[in-house]
Amino acid sequence: MQPGSDEELWREDCAPRRVLELFSTKWTSMILHTLHARHQGIARTGSLHRSLPGISKKMLIQTLRELEASGLVERHVQDTVPPAVSYALSPLGNLMVQPIEMIYAWARTNAGALDQLRERPTSRRKRSP
Amino acid sequence: MQPGSDEELWREDCAPRRVLELFSTKWTSMILHTLHARHQGIARTGSLHRSLPGISKKMLIQTLRELEASGLVERHVQDTVPPAVSYALSPLGNLMVQPIEMIYAWARTNAGALDQLRERPTSRRKRSP
């Protein structure tokens, strides 16, 4: 029971929901985590792409641009030929990396228990043709 | 390429991704958090519904059933008239509450900084003739 808390619990724009919204898109947290853990906060497009097997080029760039629009990453362009573009975590991005790393650390620590987790039936199910 | 290339850290079923998948559905974390924080881990359907303004009855029950199928909540039925159904966090559910509470605590602590977070334009491109 927290002090004076819950007159309006779940406003659409409350802090927890805004954070969770970031997790709602498939690649967001993986990109931020990869940027942080494997590229020291900055990476070129192709390098990032190679670090994220399974992502399509379209979703990579689309998600990066959305992150840029959100203020979480900065896009830097070297006007050379061929062009060299880098994406770097902004200060706000480095902050958002915190909860992401929490989740990753927790998940790895509890990987064993997570094996008990059964998959949801409604989620992606393959059809047998 | 080498067979043991280190990019296998993103397997579809690795622990971090399985956790993130839970966050990918809109109401999952809110339900678990509400169950934990406002109902001591157990609540009847209507009570939960009242604690989650904005959710539709359909999504409430659907999500609860998915959580049950995942092994995170247990469904208890009192065969009375009218029926009384309760949903309770399972041991695994209580475990999964941990990362959720981490996120919520972090979000509240950093609510100020989160104001800097710009919303992404929910649709990138509308058809404009």
Add this chain to the structure above:
DNA sequence: CTGTATCCGCCGCGATACTG
């Protein structure tokens, strides 16, 4: 190398109505 433009299937999720 980096990015844009379509086309398109799938499904999350809300609204509504109905059952027991």
Add this chain to the structure above:
DNA sequence: CAGTATCGCGGCGGATACAG
């Protein structure tokens, strides 16, 4: 009170082709 059944839409996200 608890739950099911339908319908419909928006949009995520993949495949592919094209461009600077």
